[in-house]
Amino acid sequence: MARTVKPEEYAAKRREILNATQRLVLSKGYEQISIQDILKEVQISSGAFHHYFDSRRALLEAFVEQIKQEFEKPLLPIIHDPHLSASQKLQGFFDTLDRLRTAHKADVIKLGLIWYSDANALVRVKVEEAIFEQRAAFITEIVKQGIQEGSFTTTYPDKAGEATLSLLQGMGNAHAKLLLSLDQGADEKHVIEEIVRTHHAYMDAVERVLGVRENTLYRVNAEAVKFWVAAIRDKDAV
Structure with missing residues (x-):
């Protein structure tokens, strides 16, 4: 049976992943970040990560959108x-x-x-x-x-x-x-x-x-x- 996640919990975990990505961008640079780095930072599995972002490209797009909203x-x-x-x-x-x-x-x-x-x-x-x-x-x-x-x-x-x-x-x-x-x-x-x-x-x-x-x-x-x-x-x- 597929695991049911409440919308607020889903949004919170998604923000946590994006915030971790931002920290890594500031410390290492985007091109130096691997998905494994993010998994380690947030302490989640690869399967859990792909529940929120289906690709590195999707993560980048969401990261840019979050920054845009913060600036707005x-x-x-x-x-x-x-x-x-x-x-x-x-x-x-x-x-x-x-x-x-x-x-x-x-x-x-x-x-x-x-x-x-x-x-x-x-x-x-x-x-x-x-x-x-x-x-x-x-x-x-x-x-x-x-x-x-x-x-x-x-x-x-x-x-x-x-x-x-x-x-x-x-x-x-x-x-x-x-x-x-x-x-x-x-x-x-x-x-x-x-x-x-x-x-x-x-x-x-x-x-x-x-x-x-x-x-x-x-x-x-x-x-x-x-x-x-x-x-x-x-x-x-x-």
């Missing part, structure tokens, strides 16, 4: 707040992402150190594609509100989210590479200056894409960057 939760209250203007929502969108990165500094650094390795090339592409689609839709919704309010003047509102996210991903990758270059002996002062300049340049480009007033969006300063430089320096202690 803190942003939805801002997007759906009827009392915020489009400009307030846009800045709130960026502020929320900054607060989350700061609050989870240790995880962000750990992820950054392995995220750009070959061991995570596939999962990185999958996650970035999913997050791109999700956040582009959020920004497009904000842009359409801004056009109705008269504060945004972009010619292509349906593409504004995609264009903005392309710029933000480019900026994020540039920042990460600059910070990680510190481990290769890069000059700290130069790295800080380049991160500040890069942030200002990309924010200027985002404002132009959206057709908002200059300096509508926050520009990072050297003191804020030093927080992350110090975190990189102290990564072994966090």
Whole structure:
């Protein structure tokens, strides 16, 4: 007789497997993980694992979807707040992402150190594609509100989210590479200056894409960057 599993128990065990996968991705890299590693981490059999995921591909798809849902939760209250203007929502969108990165500094650094390795090339592409689609839709919704309010003047509102996210991903990758270059002996002062300049340049480009007033969006300063430089320096202690 087939074993009956309650829906809540099934969901809980599935999350446990996905959480174990996330821990292994952070410590080893996706390409270095075997199904056996996951079985050992969760202490289940191969048969039990395949009750929840019929393949490694299915596990990857579920892993990406879980990350997507986690990234969505803190942003939805801002997007759906009827009392915020489009400009307030846009800045709130960026502020929320900054607060989350700061609050989870240790995880962000750990992820950054392995995220750009070959061991995570596939999962990185999958996650970035999913997050791109999700956040582009959020920004497009904000842009359409801004056009109705008269504060945004972009010619292509349906593409504004995609264009903005392309710029933000480019900026994020540039920042990460600059910070990680510190481990290769890069000059700290130069790295800080380049991160500040890069942030200002990309924010200027985002404002132009959206057709908002200059300096509508926050520009990072050297003191804020030093927080992350110090975190990189102290990564072994966090």
